[in-house]
Amino acid sequence: SDQFNDLSTIVDQKDYLGDGTKANWVSQGQPLEYNGNVLLTMAQGTVGTLLASTKYVWYGKINARFQTSAGQGVVT
Numbered sequence: 001s002d003q004f005n006d007l008s009t010i011v012d013q014k015d016y017l018g019d020g021t022k023a024n025w026v027s028q029g030q031p032l033e034y035n036g037n038v039l040l041t042m043a044q045g046t047v048g049t050l051l052a053s054t055k056y057v058w059y060g061k062i063n064a065r066f067q068t069s070a071g072q073g074v075v076t
Contacts, residue, residue, distance in 0.1 A: 004038040007031060010051070020054040027051050 004010075010031055011023035029049030032039040040049040 003036050004033050005036050007033050007038070010038070013050075016054070023054055025051055026054055 009024040010027050011025070013026050013028045016023060016026045027049060029046060030041045030043055031049050031051060032041055038051065040051060042048040
């Protein structure tokens with residue numbers, strides 16, 4: 001289970017060289033940390049934030065919990 005108390009486990013995709021031991025997550029955009037969670041922002045003039053794992057799972061169970069903002073917005 002990953003807790004996002006800071007963004008140290010997330011590396012920007014332009015800096016990621018394919019070594020999964022250097023980071024757990026790769027981002028494109030502007031992720032932010034907030035109360036132990038990661039916010040996938042959609043800043044003005046951008047297409048949003050992408051977050052991808054650097055790990056693979058052959059078998060198992062993966063859980064994620066998402067919460068949208070209170071106002072109108074884009075979620076895909």
